[in-house]
Amino acid sequence: MSAAAPVVELKQITKRFPGIVANDSISLTLEKGEIHALLGENGAGKSTLMNIVFGLYQPDEGSIEIGGKPVVIDSPNKAIELGIGMVHQHFKLVEPFTVTENIILGMEPRKGLKIDYKSAAEQVRKLSELYGLQVNPHARIHDISVGMQQRVEIMKTLYRGADILIFDEPTAVLTPQEINELMAIMKRLVAEGKSIILITHKLKEIMSISDRVTIIRRGKVIDTVKTSETNPNELAEKMVGRDVTFKVDKQEPKVGQTVLKLSGVNSKNKEGISVLDNLNFEVKAGEILGIAGVDGNGQSELVQAITGLRKIDSGSITVEGKEIANLSPRKISEMNVSHIPEDRHKHGLVLDFTVSENMVLETYYKSPYNRKGFMNNELIDKHAEELVQAFDVRTPSIHNAARSLSGGNQQKAIIAREIDKEPTLLIAAQPTRGLDVGAIEFVQKQLIAQRDQGKAVLLVSFELDEIMNVSDRIAVIYEGHIVGEVLPKDTNDQELGLMMAGSLKQGGKAGV
Template sequence: MGAATPVVELKQITKVFPGIIANDSISFKLHKGEIHALLGENGAGKSTLMNIVFGLYQPEEGSIEVNGEPVIIDSPNRAIELGIGMVHQHFKLVQPFTVTENIILGSEPKKGTRINYKKATEEIRQLSEQYGLQVNPNAKIHDISVGMQQRVEILKTLYRGAEILIFDEPTAVLTPQEISELMEIMKRLVAEGKSIILITHKLKEIMQIADNVTIIRRGKVVDTVKKSETTPQELAEKMVGRNVTFKVDKKPAEPGSVVLEMANIVSNNKEGTAVLQGLNLQVRAGEILGIAGVDGNGQSELIEALTGLRHVDGGTVKLLGQDITNMSPRKITESGVSHIPEDRHKHGLVLDFSVSENMVLETYYKPPFNKGGFLNFDAIDKHATRLVERFDVRTPSIATHARSLSGGNQQKAIIAREIDKNPTLMIAAQPTRGLDVGAIEFVQQQLIAQRDQGKAVLLISFELDEIINVSDRIAVIYEGQIVGEVLPEKTNDQELGLMMAGSTAKRGAAHE
């Protein structure tokens, strides 16, 4: 095997799903000791391609070589035998088990008929030290942070002898500190001779860590470039197919009176534990309040409490001074609240309804959409056509099922519907999650336009860049409470990251 033989080479891989060519004759090479980023918008075919390498899908055409030898990867077990490991975006861990139990699951070292835990624990400890993972083999999964759980997933692949690691959007759930630590871990893995494929749509991370970048657009390879010879601007253009600006254009906010006031909100989960514990928050007309926090600190519960999807056990929610605590979702909507939900499939759209029907999900019972108890389809279709045109929702027709739209267009459809209700308060939860730079730009401009029309906008996002760029004020949520407020122009990733991790440095007084 010559020095230049790739550790993995894909040759003209084509994968077809009903009605869509997910991968269109894609070729890709990974060399030993490199970090090769696979960049593309959502739906470009990155994950499909890697699921083929990991044996979860079979390609219709094309071949795969590992270390110069042609191979058929017909299952994840075969991939693991070939030294390929995948760190999935959604961890596949058993919560009540320990780290060791999770790592050895399915490949337990035996001592006679008994599992040899001691040997396993020792091996895991050694691997953890060798790669700087700092994982406690005896901790239970439900007691460790998301970042630690990810390291357990990495260890799982290393324990099974992976030489090639595929990371699928690995930073989506991490704090800024955890992201820097993950970058260090990846560098360490490569220094020890491993090779990494990084699936991502985040340009910043590619510039920090990748050696080479392959850009995929609509299932085809657009280009492969050296990181050292490209810029974020150029990568964005190749990924989206047009020029993209990264600066969010907005004039300073002119906040008016208080629109939303949440005072001492307490909400318990089924076990009686408080998931919101005395949360206080105010959003004014004509401003965007951004909520920064690590996933799982009460963001979802805050939105549910506000939109009538969860019971508030203490405190009050007021809209323009009127108490709307524990009102029904429909009442809350009618009192002037619009909501772009964080899970567009679960709470945003009915996937098997047409685009047209989805545009009136919350207003179908009102005129002109309802006449004497019957739906007026002419009026509904006219309404949908107007919104699809105004918000550039790319759909074959308004009769198309929402399911068949791309993620970005599903999101545009929801935003069109919610903005058209002309709300007093717009709640935007993860509004750009999983979207590419072009769609992100559009969504952020829409939120700013709402603000400029004097609406109150509450933005909840895990993307710190988005929080800093779009918000006029930032509130940090930690363990169900707002632990501090800062101004975007007076803060940075590091300070926010520390607050998000619960260390309440001088609140809002930093960088004065």
């Protein structure tokens, strides 16, 4: 490291919220041209700290220096002025607008009274080329992939002249290929003189791309280490305060009767394009069937069709022999089907409801929570307290709004509610997306415990490690069609990757 002042120095930053100290006297430096990873469990205070650097929050105590000079960052505009850009976990893009319109929003170049769209698009194209981003300036946001949308967010910060970039959980929604592309982009950015703070809990990524790592646990800095001098096990232990196993322990499955069966399921989208194409598979009691595939090959539509969020055009979906295709979500839920949705904000929680209210979203109208149209709040609260404790949902109170919880704790709350229903069929869509290693281990154990109790579990995940570790059988989906079925012990990442890309088809298996 050079003797020059760090590009960013945080000194004893403290931030309190009602009932919680999110950041407890945190100090941290970011050197020029480095990628500094910020590692911690969900709710450890990583995002809060970076929101302070980006001016979204003000610290209660402590100070910030940029290039050795003390600064007060009282708004995102001030942060941008100081050359700080932030790529948020949940993108902040206007979907009907083009890439260029999103990038220049609020800083539109003008020609007289009109916006000079042409020169803006040209500038976007040049930036895209310089950093190897390959973004089409004229594409509309709703027409491009999640990975491309993230590149647009990166371009927004670069267009505004950022030299310090904060990435908040940037790979949570990316496919393995997009993750590799993002890593290459980040290396290109630091080679061009930018400095990056990377918030993540994916140890593989930290080891492959960062120069240093600062570990935060429950709001305090545990350690800062050089990446080259540590390993994933050591980092995991520092992060959660105990040994973490990366291997899932499970017995051989005791497989029973067929619970979920899909036969010849077809569904088209609004444009008339087939998103589920003659889909056939079944899940039996006491087993976990993993659905592997690259994002956008019909996984979301498949889960929506089973849970009643999407109509199918033809075919049959049965649970324990009863037809559920095109029934309402409530009717399907009442047939002992639980659903951990891939988008916890859209389909999992009502963010402005309390944690307690969210725990009874699917049962509030039934006895014992409802008597003659009146809610039994005392009983609902007692129930919520029990679930919060059993599933280690970290919240100062069950009366806090669900939106105040960290992403991982929101996910644990959903899992607690869905498992508490004692389902016959549990559908888990991206259940560990955006979770830290401790929480991932917890969620995977819950899925296996459900299987061991004789439940049928359908696991849909983009994480190949998770599919390989947790599933008893793996079905590969490609363009809305099951192209093959394998056992984890008989396959590897390479073979699955080829099947997921549609370049290796298997004969004689389900759905082919």
